[in-house]
Amino acid sequence: MTKLTPVRKEILSVIEHAEVPVNVSSIMDSLVSVPNISTVYRALDYFEQNQYIHSISLSGMRFYYGSSHGGHGHFLFCRECRELIKFDDCIVHSLQKKLQKQYQYLISSHVLFFEGLCGDCRKLKDKKSNSIFKV
Secondary structure (H helix, E strand, O other), X not given: OOOOOHHHHHHHHHHHHOOOOXXXXXXXXXXXXXXXXXXXXXXXXXXXXXXXEEEEEOOOXXXXXXXXXXXXXXXXEEXXXXXXXEOOOOOHHHXXXXXXXXXXXXXXXXXXXXXXXXXXXXXXXXXXXXXXXXX
């Protein structure tokens, strides 16, 4: 495995210390150094190929990147404002055990995302809907 450059170390640190998976824009905003965006994408590709991180695409839009060392994560994703909220309740462990037994599969981690509208976006949407029908 190749040695990590200072820029790669910094990018990886941003991802590993983030509470929730982050997109490229958030990564760029968090860096002290100012690398070219292509450098960031190459680093992300390298990290994913070497299993330092995993990527996910939410709503077929942006990619988000999270550390592969977290074990598992549970998130709510607002499809309107793109807010990503982490929650700790895990009801998946019993399902994970069942799947491992049923399929003879060793599961090392899981990521669970619920997609919808956050409270603020839902209120805005309801407000817009109500104003359309008022005469």
